[in-house]
Amino acid sequence: MSDLSLSLRTSFFSKTLPLHATSRSLFAPLLSFSSVAPCCSLATTQRAARPVPWGCEIESLESASDLQKWLSDSGLPSQKMGIQRVEVGERGLVALKNIRKGEKLLFVPPSLVITSDSDWTRSEIGDVMRRNSVPDWPLLATYLISEASLDTASRWKNYISALPRQPYSLLYWTRSELDAFLVASPIRDRAIQRITDVTGTYNDMQARIFSKHPDLFPEKIYNMEAFMWSFGILFSRLVRLPSMDEKVALVPWADMLNHSSEVETFLDYDKSSQGIVFTTDRSYQPGEQVFISYGKKSNGELLLSYGFVPKEGSNPNDSVELALSLNKSDKCYKEKLEALRRYNLSESERFPLQVKGWPVEMMAYAYLVVSPPSMSQYFGEMAAAASNKNSSKTRISYPEIEEETLQFILDSCESIISKYTKFIEGQGDDLISVNAKQANRRLLLQQLARDLCTSERRILYRTQYILRRRLRDMRSGELRALTLFNGLRKLFK
Ligand SMILES: C[S@@+](CC[C@H](N)C(=O)[O-])C[C@H]1O[C@@H](n2cnc3c(N)ncnc32)[C@H](O)[C@@H]1O
CATH class of the missing domain: 3.90.1420.10 (Rubisco LSMT, substrate-binding domain)
Known part of the structure; x- marks a missing residue:
């Protein structure tokens, strides 16, 4: 998954960095966020934002099984994993058969992947975006909103319905929550910066594009809440594919994999099978959850983009x-x-x-x-x-x-x-x-x-x-040297 660390705003839509993830977390959230209403912008600190009308509760398996069916009807080869409720990460991919170490899994064909080159159901919106040279992140954020708003008219209907209505991340914490709970952590400033960047990007899009084409981008649909939702989806699910010229992509099915810092395997495009795959670095027995790595991230970075904190001491990349x-x-x-x-x-x-x-x-x-x-x-x-x-x-x-x-x-x-x-x-x-x-x-x-x-x-x-310890050693060394020096001085006196 990806990481947006450059300011989106300063260079209008500047380039963004990839979403990776870290450590295997044995941390199972005790409570579910699903009943939580999102609050999205710093400007609207205490106002509960309207949730978007698409997507599902994060633990919903009903939409996940529709997704699974649609994917196999659309060309996803038969899989050794299935979507299930899991202890770590609510829903995840679980081995249905024995999986060997070193085995390639997934094989999601490029036709089922969303990138900046994907066709827009409403091609006239795609044309406006292209004419304005909108960079990948805001383009994909707008793409998701556009396709989501079309409901069954979009070919991505089943994918979007299985996306969480409220992805987890610090993007949805209010300013007073960040101040109250993360006052000691430097992640607070990163979260504030990120919210400011996303808000700024929406405002830029609104001023430069949406407001110029109100027929294509009605504010009822293309509003701050929708933008916050789609950015939350991108932060927690977008991947950068090294073998596809570092292209950023949403990969349905693959994005049901949860993160573990105990594995070191990443999604990538496999030229020989012409699909998105990952290679397992351990074996799995039927019933075991299969994990990938979202990258070498600290616990703070995982909370920032994905809304979870691995179990204490379990993340070797923590900093x-x-x-x-x-x-x-x-x-x-x-x-x-x-x-x-x-x-x-x-x-x-x-x-x-x-x-x-x-x-x-x-x-x-x-x-x-x-x-x-x-x-x-x-x-x-x-x-x-x-x-x-x-x-x-x-x-x-x-x-x-x-x-x-x-x-x-x-x-x-x-x-x-x-x-x-x-x-x-x-x-x-x-x-x-x-x-x-x-x-x-x-x-x-x-x-x-x-x-x-x-x-x-x-x-x-x-x-x-x-x-x-270093200071103590240094000081006791100095003390020893001083004692020795005084001893020698006395001797010569
Ligand atoms: C790419 S999605 C993975 C699929 C997701 N579990 C779902 O049901 O849609 C990333 C999200 O999964 C959850 N997640 C992934 N790895 C996790 C972990 N190790 N512990 C807790 N939650 C995790 C977080 O909510 C994160 O934002």
């Missing part, structure tokens, strides 16, 4: 970003900022921490932050290393400021840990729920946020432990 900043009262603030800007860095930067360590760029940035005026000749070198653009690509090291640097990272780490602890150990939130449905939604979101924050804090704790 959390730590923000480091220049000190405004630093005598060399201006010189340091200039050095950073030369390498496209700013006075505050985020670096991904993992359980297994932190990037060398972060250490270089921290060296720059703490270095005294006497080290100004190294500012450029430090900034280059922080941006990963140092010419020699060697790890820089300044033993004279090592201790201060580690202490600075430790302080930054500890101040963020306290924010996490405050949220995790806090007694609920201040948000007022007006009815039982809303209260239920709050509980669900709070649980997801707690799971995310616990996993992110775990990485911060590990970083704290490593830093403390």
Whole structure:
């Protein structure tokens, strides 16, 4: 599945990145989101948005079996998997027969795949989109709305009916929910940015295209709610196919596969069979759920696009970003900022921490932050290393400021840990729920946020432990050296 990390808005419809996913999650959602009414834009913070009139409840098997029948009637070869209710991911593909390791599965023909080249049932809408050179993501978002609104007149009717009416993702959290539940996590800012981008993209489409052709794009259908829905579908189901020139595609049937970080197998186009396939990296027995990987994503990124958080400690790709900043009262603030800007860095930067360590760029940035005026000749070198653009690509090291640097990272780490602890150990939130449905939604979101924050804090704790141990070793080494030096001095006296 895919990831939209570039701003959609700034370059009108800029290019977007692929949707991958991560880790096998043994996490089974305890509660279902299906009763939750979506809220979609930051601008409409507390207003419950109208749900779209198409799609189904995410756990619906009825529409899934219609989908299965339509797909086989339309050329999908017979499958070794079937759609079933599953513990992880509500609906998923389950092995019906023994599946061997290394076996190719799916074989979805290109005629059953939605891409930017797909024919529009209303070709005149496709013509307008083409004339305006609309990029893939907003084009596909509009395509989905257009086909969904045509109901049985669209060849994709059975596919669209089996799509969730409310896909899970942070796109549907209100601003006050993001503020209340994700205050400690850097994912909050990413979610706000994403909502802003999608909202901005809709506004651009509205101003530049929809409003110019009200007969083709009536606001009753092409509105913000519909756009939020279709973007939610794209974020959680779009795949990039490396062997099809990185084309992004919605692949019916394949998009019923759930993610696991324990597998490393991705969807792709297979030239020999001329279909979308994946190759299993383990065997499955009948009744077992079959998984693919959505990519090497952190728990925060999985929550952002897919609305779930894997079980604590189960995601080897988990990470959390730590923000480091220049000190405004630093005598060399201006010189340091200039050095950073030369390498496209700013006075505050985020670096991904993992359980297994932190990037060398972060250490270089921290060296720059703490270095005294006497080290100004190294500012450029430090900034280059922080941006990963140092010419020699060697790890820089300044033993004279090592201790201060580690202490600075430790302080930054500890101040963020306290924010996490405050949220995790806090007694609920201040948000007022007006009815039982809303209260239920709050509980669900709070649980997801707690799971995310616990996993992110775990990485911060590990970083704290490593830093403390290094500082302790360094200090006890220094103490030993000092004792030795004093001993020698006494001897010579
Ligand atoms: C590509 S769809 C997979 C099919 C989906 N389960 C369905 O019923 O339509 C991605 C969505 O499946 C769910 N999902 C996938 N992997 C999951 C996992 N490991 N744990 C929990 N939910 C998962 C999430 O709701 C995600 O947004």
